[in-house]
Amino acid sequence: MLIGEVARRSGVSARMLRHYESLGLVRPTGRTDAGYRAYSGEDIRRIFHIESLRSLGLSLREVGRALDDPGFRPSELVDDLVHRTRERIASETELLTRLRRIGAAEPAGWEDVLQIVGLLQALGSKSAGTRQRAALSSAEEAAWPVEALVEAALSETDPNVAGALRWALAQSGEGGSALLAEGLGSPVAAVRKRAVQSLVEMPDGEATALLRDALAHPDIVVRRYAALALGARGVADAVPTLIDMVVEEANDVDAADALGALASDPASADRIAARLVDCLAHGTAEPSARRRLTQALADIPGPTASRALADLAQDEDRVVALTATYILGIRDAR
Template sequence: MLIGEVSRRSGVSTRMLRHYDSLGLVQPTGRTSGGYREYSADDIRRLFHVESLRTLGLSLNDAKRALDEADFAPTELVGDLIRHTRQRIAAEEELLAKLERVDAAAPAEWDDVLRIVALLRALESESAARRQQAVLSHDESAPLPVEALVAAVLSEDDPNVAGALQWSLARAAGRGLADLAVGLDSEVVDVRRRAVSAIAAVPAAEATVLLRRALTDSDDTVRGRAALALGSRGSIDSMPVLLDMVVDGQRDVEAAEVLGLLAEVSPAANDVVRALQDTLDNADDVTTRLRITQALAEIPGTSAREALARLADDSERTIAATAAAIVSTQDRGRGSRRQSEC
């Protein structure tokens, strides 16, 4: 069979067939009287063997060794091919993810693409300072690769970089919340903590819904971050968790301040005081009762003041002294306000 017909039947170009011949990979066993290459049935069979090996990723040299060397074992080579293929697939998947993130940002011009790519590369940097600077310096008029920012904030350990990422997502008008919601369902507690912190920075109403969902998380920190954010937004749903935070001493000062804010912006002042009083009456240790007493100082209204006045006569001297000092400070504050009004 002449080279042209072999090419047509095999799909291998005549140029490649001549290259195989020069390498000694597939050499025609005969020549016509005119000097043309003539392939036998065995030559064609070898050609198809070569092409089969090439589909596995073997180089031409490895394919020749596999066919010509009787002691050439495939195990090691196939193992190398598997490793290289996995590396290539991982690289292609990484490239695909990057392209999808660029596309999701909907760049209008090539300058936008370049800015997005620069930010994506900076987010991969080992330098926390570079990552932070890249996020903070990103042109506000340029499209934001929100999906990439979410992925970064859910894996970021550096608090300064995390803060920059949260700020950037907060100005994305609620975009990215769906991906952050996925982070709330992660089995990794650190991911859930990062997710709730990022959601708390987003002012959109959809974020409030997600924060309410986080109130039932199994992790104290996740619940606490959600409660502080919700309470600051005036949501009474956060009150039970905030009360637990005061009792447990988990960011209790912040929790007390937010309880005070809740009492100001909602008709919940009496409910807050009643809940604190009930908890205080059932508490055994002085430290917990002292935290609750101090929390009452943050609650406006007469109910909190009356509770503190009663605590000024508490049998525990530390509780009584603290309550008395708070009442005295509040009285001086009221007196100063009355004088200034006069």
């Protein structure tokens, strides 16, 4: 079969067939009377073998070795191909992610594209200082690559850089809260913590709704951060978690402050006081916990808290009694 016919049947151009011949990969076994190359059936099968191996990503040199070396072990080459393919996929995925982020920022011109590329490169720098400057400068750009900021915030271990990233996200407008909420589902506890810490600083209503949902999160750290933030935002749903924090001595001072802020409304004050009293009566027998609950009543106004403190002034626990008496003295002096 002549080279032109082989090219038509195999899909390999005549030029490439000649290249294969120059490399010694496949040589036509015959010549016509006129001196033209003549390929046998075995030659054509070899051509298809070459194309099959090339489709796996082998170089022509590797193809020749695979076909001609009797000692060739395909498993080693396949393992190497798997490794190279994974690296290529990772590289292509990184490029795709970068392109998607650039597109999401809706650059108006190439100058904007170059600025965004520079920012993305800086956020991925090994230098903490470079990452921090990139986070702080991102708020000055016309369009923020929110996805990149969220990814950086969820992976950042340096506290100063993490703070700058959270601030940048808080300035970024819509979109960041929902992306951060996805981080709450991470199997890595540190990522969940960074996600809720960042969500706490988001000022929008969507963040408040997501934090309210986070009160039911299985991760206690997430629940506690959400409760503190919601207490500061006046969301009464946080009260049970805040009281648990007081009992468990987990950021108990901040939790008590949040309860005090929620108690600024008279109706809320009585409900919070009633919960604290119930916890004192039935929730725990641990002396240190009862003392913290008594201290928490100090910032709760209203008659329910005052009556509870009067009862606690007669408590068998001398520290509880003295604490309640002291608080009542301050309240009477106001």
